[in-house]
Amino acid sequence: MALTVIALYLVPARMSETDTGATDAGPFAEQQRLFKLLSQDTRHLIIQELLGHPAHLMSLAELEYMTGKSQAAIKDQLETLIDAGLLARYTYEPSEGKRDLPSQFYGFTERGVEVLHDYKYLRGLPVARALYESTRKTEKIERHESAPRPELPDAVANALEFDEPDLDAVDGGTNP
Numbered sequence: 001m002a003l004t005v006i007a008l009y010l011v012p013a014r015m016s017e018t019d020t021g022a023t024d025a026g027p028f029a030e031q032q033r034l035f036k037l038l039s040q041d042t043r044h045l046i047i048q049e050l051l052g053h054p055a056h057l058m059s060l061a062e063l064e065y066m067t068g069k070s071q072a073a074i075k076d077q078l079e080t081l082i083d084a085g086l087l088a089r090y091t092y093e094p095s096e097g098k099r100d101l102p103s104q105f106y107g108f109t110e111r112g113v114e115v116l117h118d119y120k121y122l123r124g125l126p127v128a129r130a131l132y133e134s135t136r137k138t139e140k141i142e143r144h145e146s147a148p149r150p151e152l153p154d155a156v157a158n159a160l161e162f163d164e165p166d167l168d169a170v171d172g173g174t175n176p
Contacts, residue, residue, distance in 0.1 A: 034115060037084055042069050042077045047116070050087075050107060051125055052132030056160050057090055057149045059102035065141045066132070078106055086112035090150045101147040108152070113159040125162045 038044060045067040050056055058066070063074050081087040090105045108116070116122050137145065151157070 034119070037080070037086070038115075038119060038121075040077070042067065042073055043081055045069065046074065046077060046081065046087075046106075047121065048124075048128055049132065051116075051121065051160070052128035052130075053145075054129070054132075055107075055149050056152060056156075057105040057107040059105055059144050059147070061102065062141055062144050063106065065138065066135065081112075082106075085109055086115055088112075090152070092148055092150045100143075102144055105149055108156050108160070110153060110155045113156050117159065122159065125160065126164075129162075 049066045064071050087106050088109045092103050094103045
């Protein structure tokens with residue numbers, strides 16, 4: 001008796017094969033495409049910084065500062081991640097008193113957090129947050145960090161939540 005297995009792999013329609021160079025059509029083509037998408041240096045840094053940011057939404061200036069890459073390089077990779085459906089551009093309509101603050105932010109989509117979950121990126125949330133918080137920031141970046149931002153969709157926000165450790169319990173409450 002022969003066993004036939006039929007597998008269906010969904011590929012976002014907006015992403016072309018040239019975006020990541022994936023041209024195979026084998027059973028692991030989607031996994032290979034996603035691996036290439038996630039492992040490119042600048043895209044990987046963008047994802048790590050977004051995971052570490054307290055709001056999981058960052059302006060272009062914040063991404064430039066935190067990754068050490070040029071805005072042009074970041075914009076190119078952001079567009080690739082947006083075309084793949086992993087990130088979205090979120091807009092916060094600025095108010096009168098918020099001059100010089102960003103209104104465009106980048107953050108994950110529901111598909112994005114599903115892919116990050118599948119590839120075990122979400123396990124690194126506490127480490128990404130610790131690294132982000134321990135990074136010294138310029139006054140401009142601190143101002144951008146405190147800028148009002150739009151809300152992430154509930155499913156995305158919930159997927160990116162994690163319990164902060166209770167440091168008082170760790171040191172026995174002996175440190176003031």
